[in-house]
Amino acid sequence: MKTVAVLGGGPAGASAAERLARAGLNTILFDEKLAWEKPCGGGITYKAYDQYPYLLNNDTPKKLIHETVVNATGAGEAKMTLTQPLLIYSRFDLNRMLLERAERAGAAIEQTRVLGIERQNEGWRLRTRNGTAEADFLIVATGARNPLREVGTQLSAGDTMSTAGYFVPGARERIDIQFLPNFEGYIWVFPRCGHLSVGIGGKGEPAHAMRARLEAYMDQQGISRKDAVFYSHALPSLETRSWSRNRVSGRGWLAVGDAGGLVDPITGEGLYYAIRSGDLASQVLLNDVHDLADKALAYRDALAREFAHDLEFAAMLARRVFVGRFVFRSVPQRMVQFMQRSPRFRDLMQDLFAGTQPYLSLRARLMKGLNGTLQEVFMQFFLERVIPGQSRVIP
Ligand SMILES: Cc1cc2nc3c(=O)[nH]c(=O)nc-3n(C[C@H](O)[C@H](O)[C@H](O)COP(=O)(O)OP(=O)(O)OC[C@H]3O[C@@H](n4cnc5c(N)ncnc54)[C@H](O)[C@@H]3O)c2cc1C
Structure with missing residues (x-):
């Protein structure tokens, strides 16, 4: 294999590109925005930074939060000191750090939008805003709003959570989680360096209704929206039956992160699964034991071995929880x-x-x-x- 094109430079794409380039493959990553403040809490679990210590050990601004308060309307709150603190980044900083790692490993990075992909002989021809490019293999890392219909997860309406939130100027040293009556989701307040990410994510309600719930909560908690920046984004949250037919790979391509629907359907944790799936996809590509045709299956198997069954089970629990x-x-x-x-x-x-x-x-x-x-x-x-x-x- 000569050239791998990584489509999308969020945590999934950047992680895949880093590993492929480090192993010596000619790797080119395309992203229309490069580092940007993607709507997100930015919370990274211990599981992620234990497995990928560079997430913790770097000079990029971030916070380690030890205190959590979980509240369910009508039951009061439970305070907990986290023995394994949550690491919280702004997404601009996290994405930039991961892209710089990919670049240092030797990946070529091009800021452009990929407009279309076509099969060409055994490989691919890409159309981008800057022109055309050719690749032997694709890593699809275009996120939850993947515009490339022929590759990646096909999300039905039931397979996504809506989210809405605000980046609010201010400082705190604790995480707040709020459950609401008859709502299939939750509100979070995540402190970051210099601001808070306050958001709501859930299923079964239109975005404007969720935004109204969030604003009522913020008013009640005295969290001002003055100078706050609003955000909203889709978040994959596959239903149980969608996991077995999830289109994560095909001939000549592997989908990683949100483009493969790889998000915890209960907590909405996607950063670990983005980084891990980028890593697993690269390992499959680099493994000479599989020929090109077998790579799609080998990647599917790797996901199943690591976490796909667990996330499928979580999908079944989510509504009950x-x-x-x-x-x-x-x-x-x-x-x-x-x-x-x-x-x-x-x-x-x-x-x-x-x-x-x-x-x-x-x-x-x-x-x-x-x-x-x-x-x-x-x-x-x-x-x-x-x-x-x-x-x-x-x-
Ligand atoms: C509101 C909200 C809160 C969240 N909070 C958390 C949290 O606290 N912790 C957690 O673990 N997860 C959280 N998540 C999930 C997490 O944000 C995602 O799982 C994660 O960003 C997935 O990474 P990714 O690289 O797959 O996709 P993305 O981060 O979405 O990256 C996709 C990239 O592809 C690029 N792109 C897309 N289309 C094209 C194109 N055609 N051409 C070129 N480039 C393109 C985009 O510019 C983008 O940079 C949250 C999600 C939301 C919506």
């Missing part, structure tokens, strides 16, 4: 109560915040060693209701 009910209360209200009262439940939430607790083993972990107190028996019934046995979901 946000709008399920248990003994006259909503599931988020019960979760806050368990966080207030059960050290075991709090430990589990710590690991969920760190990204180190797979959804597939959530139930087994919580059911192990319940101590028989009334509280824990109640929790057991709760877990049985909210988290079905995985064998019913994953064949």
